[in-house]
Amino acid sequence: MLDSFDQYVVDRLDRLLRFATAMTCDPHLAQDVVQEVLLRAQRKWSHIGQLQARDSYVRRMIINEYLSWRRRRAARAVSHSTLDALGTPTADHATGYAERDAMRGRIATLPRKQRAALVLRYYEDRTDAEIADLLGCSAGTVRSHISRALSTLRAAHQHHVSEAYS
Amino acid sequence: MTEDRTEQLIRDVFADQAARAVDGREVLDTLRGKPRRRYGLVLATAAVVVVIAAVATFVIPEVFRRSAPPAADQPQQNTVQPTSVLVGGLDAEGRTDTLALAQVHEDGAVSLVSLPRDSWVHLPEGPPLRISQVRKFFDTDKLLDVVRDLTGVQPEHYAFVDMAAFADLADAVGGVRVCLNAPAEDPYAGVDLPAGEQVVTGDAALGFVRQRHGLPNGDFDRVKRAQVFLQGVVAKLGDADLTELVDAVAGRLQTDPGLDLLGLAGQLAAAPSLHVGTIPITDGAHEVPGAGSVVAVDPAQVTEYVGGIKGTPPVDGVPCVN
Structure with missing residues (x-):
């Protein structure tokens, strides 16, 4: 029997990861961001779980986490991690x-x-x-x-x- | 409203990117096993070190002996050469998922101090970050500097092993004897094993090491399995096809050009005692705005601890596991 938080995560985790990955252009940064946010949400779930718009609440947390994620580092890290991440093209032979x-x-x-x-x-x-x-x-x-x-x-x-x- | 080509491209790009999202299992495991996670990482580090040490200690001298018997005039290396080696396990992305400082001391004793991957470290310039990210964002030299500043010990050498090397080890030694407290079944990891003593090979061995779902103590049990697996590998080294064994690890071990594995192997084999520990942490769930929960460490405390690591008792035992 899953509790409310577990159920939320099971239902939403993949969507959250895809959303964060599209936003960050970096699957592993996205994973870190989503993980950090969910760990925090887990602790506050007695509050968040009651909300009507809990999914929006969690997404807002993810966006804020991303926007503030090592602000200074991110500017420099573009040349390393982001470009590395970009170096992996998806299979697509379309014109x-x-x-x-x-x-x-x-x-x-x-x-x-x-x-x-x-x-x-x-x-x-x-x-x-x-x-x-x-x-x-x-x-x-x-x-x-x-x-x-x-x-x-x-x-x-x-x-x-x-x-x-x- | 019709969209122009740029907007269509933007949609395509985001769809492509979203499709690259990682599998959620790791996040699930973290959410479910959080309290035990950091301890588990410590054990995982020890396990990686065991692989390196096992290979260095047992395999390389053996191959060396077979392929090139030492000449009579070769100087005997009986004197202890104190040294320090930073060892780590690399994940698929090149992050140091596990990290430890190995030292050979003046009296020959060997110590291993684990550095939790979420240790929050400060660089001379730029913002602080997790220690596991240092090598990825900068390079190995920067990581060596960070470890020196944290522990007071300048690592003279480094050795990083690809975690995936665990898999081929089992086949190379012709199966590993393990013991399970209960049947293990996990379709994710491809495991379906009975309870009790048994020999695992290939995919079953990999599954044995990888399984995280359905374990009573989550990641802690998983790391315990990695440990007994490696102890099993070491136990089978005598029967192993040494060439295969070396192949299993050879392409997955990165060391500095100056690291003398043979010499190190000799030191490890002759070590009178092995002391294993983890650096002291001041806060295991330190909240950093924008970075989340990290492990806070104090360089002064860490330096003091590393200086006294030889005072801790050694470890032993190969139990049945969950």
């Missing part, structure tokens, strides 16, 4: 692989809040209001994060494409 690969590299260098907002929009299909709630900011700020991220990525994408075909 446009190079394009996708370049995009992956670009996303990895975006500011974390922008990246979190993008994941919530394009992986989780959340609305501006939901993203604002999860990121703890206004819907206007969410829109600005996403539009800035998109313009950075579009510019880079144009550059990549024009370089490839020039």
Whole structure:
């Protein structure tokens, strides 16, 4: 007989890991982040377990953990761990692989809040209001994060494409 | 609203990335076995060290003797050469999942001090981090520096072994004798073994070492199994195909170019006593904002402990396990 926390973890762990992996671009960082958050959630489960929106609560914890994860280290670690992580392409022989690969590299260098907002929009299909709630900011700020991220990525994408075909 | 090519690419990238998520079992194990986890890691470190020591002690001199009998004019190495070797077990990502400082002392005694993988260490520059990450984020030299600053001992050498080497060891020695208190069954680890004494090989051996589900004491039992497994390996070394045994470990052992395994083997074989311990911790569940729960350590305390490790009693015994 599983208790409420165990049941939550069994039901949600895989989704949480996938979400965190999409956000961090690093499966092992994602694992560390999710693990730390769940250990903390476990201790506070008498409170969290009562919440209607407990899944949102846990996701908010995961996002915050990621946003604050060794802030200074992360900036430098991009060159090591993230690029290492990026070096493992998924099996995909469709055309446009190079394009996708370049995009992956670009996303990895975006500011974390922008990246979190993008994941919530394009992986989780959340609305501006939901993203604002999860990121703890206004819907206007969410829109600005996403539009800035998109313009950075579009510019880079144009550059990549024009370089490839020039 | 139609999406442009950039947005489609973003979706594809996130879907690809999400698909790379790790299996959740390790997280589940951690959540379920938390209180015993850190102790378990200590034992796992000891187990890795046993592999290295067993190979260094038994296998290499044996091969050496067979392939090239020592010449009469070769100087006898009877004098003790104090040294220190940082030994670790590497996970698939190159993190030092287990780490220990091995020392040969002036009187020949050998000591092993485990450094928990979540030990929170400070670098001269940059933010602190878990000791298991140092080698991955920087390099082995940085890890050696960190260990020196923490323990007061500058490791002269290092040896890291791929944890996966455990698997091939069983076959190389033609099966390992183990004893189970109860039948073991775990489809995840591919284990289905009866209770009592038995000889395990290949996948069964790997499953025996890997099983974590359904064990009364979780990770603690798993590490206990790794220990008795390795003791079983050592017991079978006499019958082993030595070439195969060396092959099982050879490609998975990384050492510094200056490490004389033969010389070290001699030291280990001649050791009058073996002292095993773990560095003192000031807080086993220290909360660091942004990094979660880590193991807090105090370099002054650690240095004092490492200096006195020879005062601790040695270990023995090969019991039936859960």
